[in-house]
Amino acid sequence: MDASAPVPPRPITVLVVGANGYLGSAVCRAFLRAAGSAFFFRVYGLVRRESTALALAADEVVPIVGSISDPESVTRTVLAQSPIWDVIVICTEPSKLDLVSEEQHWHDLLLLVQGLAKSSASSKGGPVRPMVLWSSGCKDYGTTKVHNDPELQPHTEKSPLVPHPLVRGRLDGALRALEAAHKDGGKAGFDAAIVRPTPLFGYSGSYYGAAFDYMNEYVTAMRECDEKILKIPSPEGTIMHGIHIDDCGDAYVALAQAAIFGNSPDPGLSNGKTTAGRAAIVGQAFNISGRRYETLNEVGSALAREYGFTSGVRFHVPTEELPGALSSQNTDLVFGYSQWVSSDKIRAVTGWSDRRPLFHENVGVFRLAYNAAEQGGNDNIAKTRRRMAGHW
Structure with missing residues (x-):
């Protein structure tokens, strides 16, 4: 044409x-x-x-x-x-x-x-x-x-x-x-x-859903512990774009x-x-990509507030210090893959711009949607979980 x-x-x-x-x-x-x-x-x-x-x-x-x-x-x-x-x-x-x-x-x-x-x-x-x-x-x-x-x-x-x-x-x-x-x-x-x-991210979450899975397992592991701090193995400056x-x-x-x-x-x-x-x-x-990148510090802090970890977050924690099965969970593709990506080209060529909130700005709503998709048996959640476990 x-x-x-x-x-x-x-x-x-x-x-x-x-x-x-x-x-x-x-x-x-x-x-x-x-x-x-x-x-x-x-x-x-x-x-x-x-x-x-x-x-x-x-x-x-x-x-x-x-x-x-x-x-x-x-x-x-x-x-x-x-x-x-x-x-x-x-x-x-x-x-x-x-x-x-x-x-x-x-x-x-x-x-x-x-x-x-x-x-x-x-x-x-x-x-x-x-x-x-x-x-x-x-x-x-x-x-x-x-x-x-x-x-x-x-x-x-x-x-x-x-x-x-x-x-x-x-x-x-x-x-x-x-x-x-x-x-x-x-x-x-x-x-x-x-x-x-x-x-x-959004709705059934794709790989960001693994962040919610991590938090759910973390909450379960810490249920009988008085410690109210969230531990994440990656550095706080990791870029989540x-x-x-x-x-x-x-x-x-x-x-x-x-x-x-x-x-x-x-x-x-x-x-x-x-x-x-x-x-x-x-x-x-x-x-x-989004209009700006987010840091793991922003995302981790938002997750800590959302899940009730009143003492905040510790970053770059050795995996052996993580509770229970979390020490063997691979979250590198979510928390450890630092990448800043420019989308200036598509914005200049088409006039497109993103409008939805960033992940850390609306994490409670995204969590609600993810939980609903999980309860509804969403196929994409099951597929992502298999991939996070190494079954591609």
């Missing part, structure tokens, strides 16, 4: 791959919220299991059930819903237990995208060149220094890629997709951008709208800021 193309005379079609996941479901909700007076997004969610389709339908997302491991079959299934796709958002994350299977997953996913692009270019009502937003993450960059370190610098989209071993396959898959999109002058028929969110999941979803929509509507006032932005056109999106990477 040309940067100056008008709004298509039909619903703008969006396919979210991995729509039942924590990120995917938020992206679906964000596109559904973004309808304007002259357009609306029709959102489809590709999932592997029939059992998850009903929840998507209840949220006004059209469910498509199919397995990426059979790219020809799933491509036919998706095209039966619509031969034209304006936006494709990739939110999957396969198991890390079998590296061969993971690499095959990203290969098959790219075949799906290429098949949908071919149909979109040749179908009646086309040609349409899908905008593919391929999710990776800010752990692609590794860690930064801690708060107040004189050498502290934020990660930007130009920072070297030094991924955590657990996300290496995801990063490679995203880079291959970007390369395929622009190989031979873009003959693949789709445009692509890599999207790198920081850790996410997260973003609320709803703000993250809105960032995906902002990128898609900039690519679709071009260099014009974005109808999805209440502030009416002018966005850059499609050329500023394609072939690029965009970080998504």
